[in-house]
Amino acid sequence: MNILSIPLALYIHIPWCVKKCPYCDFNSHEQPEDMPYAMYEEYVDSLLLDARMQQPLTQGRKIGSIFIGGGTPSLLPIAQYQRLFTQLRIIFDFAGDIEITMEANPGTLEHAPFAEYLEVGINRLSIGVQSFAADKLVTLGRIHNPEQAVTAIKAARAAGFERVNVDLMHGLPQQTLPEAMHDIQLAHDAGATHISWYQLTIEPNTVFYRSQPILPDEDSLADIEQAGQALLQRLGYDNYEVSAWAGASDMPCSHNVNYWQFGDYLAIGAGAHGKVTIAHKALNDIELSGTELNNTEHNGLLAESGIYRFSKSRLPKDYVVQADGVVSAPKMVGWQAIAHDELVSEFMLNALRLHGGVDWPLFAARTGLTYDSIATEITGLINKGLLTDSKDILQPTELGKRYLNQILRVFL
Structure with missing residues (x-):
């Protein structure tokens, strides 16, 4: 394999949220009300140590895209983003046209420093609206209201964000076809340049899985999907992926396209998962200091070329490793070759x-x-x-x- 021909991305996970939504099966944890600022600092310290540890896995490649997911990444103070990206640019070689996306919750964006996000280098926002109907937002456990959602989209565009994705769900409990179409139209009118429109699914280990809300029947779901696709097309959006629609003024999300085209991605943060292709190098040539890869049981894993997946500790308290008040590099809890x-x-x-x-x-x-x-x-x-x-x-x-x-x- 020609390693330089395989694109490389970076995923950053911010694990905290204000409130766990009943449909959410992501690795997110409710932020304590009295969470000290030092915890943000320690977490960013861990992210940077994690990044330095993974730098050899770039094998001479530039980072083409970054996606900051969660949780609710907009909870992390702007000062910590400034520190994080200042150091990431030292650790990694960023591509000149790098796409940097941050997920954001309208309920945490009322006083968001949009201009500061742009200065840091974040050039794409993905705003988790899910619905513009007040009753549906309550059912979904969202902390924002319809007005806050519209305001967040408009404020992001006014601040200079040329690329704003809006996440919308359909097939919500007791949702009608007109309600689903209203969500799409309102996202477009507010300034969404890209819409991720996907059907609510009930996942294990969620509140909805235990409580089983009543969803629209199959015929209603099919009607909503067909009508929604037709409306998105009329509004000028291109359905380049199952649930992803790029507007005429935008382009496909390059970070997600890298996933779908089976590119490589490093991953830092609690519960983050990565995938990386290794060229034919011995383990000693790619020294990942501070990880379990240096243990004898892992010797030889990198001795042959191949494609590997890895992950990090899920819980923030386990990801941030401290000894005598000093933060050390987070461990890799999984490193496994992907079978043919x-x-x-x-x-x-x-x-x-x-x-x-x-x-x-x-x-x-x-x-x-x-x-x-x-x-x-x-x-x-x-x-x-x-x-x-x-x-x-x-x-x-x-x-x-x-x-x-x-x-x-x-x-x-």
Whole structure:
């Protein structure tokens, strides 16, 4: 594999939120009301130590995009973002056109330092609105109201953000088709340049999983989805991925496209997960000081080229490692090579989400596998009308987009 041809991104996780939403299964933790400022400082100290530890994994590559997720990243004080990005630019080589996205909650943005975010280098916001209906926001456990959501979007645009994504859910408890369409229209009118529009799903280990709210029936869900897609198209948004719509003045989110095209990404923060391709180097050539990788049991993991995943401790208190008041580098709690059969399924799981498809050479470039290794499966899917009949591009047909899970099962 040509390591320099594989793009590299960075994910940063900020774990705190004001209130845990009943549908949320992300690694988020309610921030204590009396949380001392020193905890933010210690957390950023850990992020920077984590970043320095992972720097060798860049293997000479620049960081093309950064995504700050959570939790609610807008809870982290601006002074800490200034410190964080000043140091990250020293640790990593940023691409000149780097995209830096921060997730934000309208309920924490009333007095947000939008201009300061831009000065730090954050050039894209993703605002978690979910709905503009007051009763739906209450049901979803959101801490903002419709007016705050509209104000946040308009304020971000007025401050100079040219790229503002708005997260919206549909298929909410007791949601009608007109309500779902109103959400889309209002996001557009407020200034959203990109809309992530996805159906509410009930995940295990959430309040909704235990309480099981009454959702619209299948026919209503289908009607909402079809009407919403038609409205988004009329408003000038392009559906480049299952739930992602880029407006005429915006472009696809390059960070998420890197995921879907099976690129590499480093990950810092509590519970963060990363994926990295390793060129043919010995372990001693990539010294990850302060991690479990230096233990004898891990020797040889990096001796061969391959694709590896890793993760960090989920709980903030475990991620921030202290001894005698001194913060030390967070440990990697998982470092595992991705098996060849898993590489195929993971590549397809991501790539087939892109409606425009991906060039077939990308499969070999990102997985190290050959087309011949999956030719039988691909031919079968083409014969069923689920994949386009092309040697140049891997792309689901219109029928395939509707039966994506059926395609993916072939590669499990």
